[in-house]
Amino acid sequence: MNPIVTVQDAVTAFADWIEPTDTELDAIELESPVIAAEVDLLDAQITAMDRPANELDARRIRRARNRVLAARRDLANGPAAAMLPGGAA
Incomplete structure (x- = not known):
């Protein structure tokens, strides 16, 4: 019978290399309003699936979609948009 050996050392050997960089964390922070709005939209859609349409x-789904669009617009037009490649000069 072969003993079962954990591979924790092999998995966590590169843990320092797996951590996100400061630039990646800043990008996530900039996108967090969009992520939160998309989660709200998904929550509204799931709630609507559980019962007959009313x-x-x-209205809740429509407002959540509008919040997603507004958050995406703000992200695209915000100060970070000047740093994104491919933007108009």
Whole structure:
């Protein structure tokens, strides 16, 4: 019978290399309003799936979509947009 040996050393050997850089963390922080708005939209859609369609759910989904679009617009037009490659000068 072969003993089962953990591979923790092999998995965590490169843990320092796996951590996100400061630039990646800054990008995540800039995108966090979009991520939060998308989570709210997904929550509204899941809630609407659990029961028959009604006007309140439709309104909640519509408002959540508008928040996603507004967050994406703000991200695209914000100060970080000047640093993104491919933007108009």
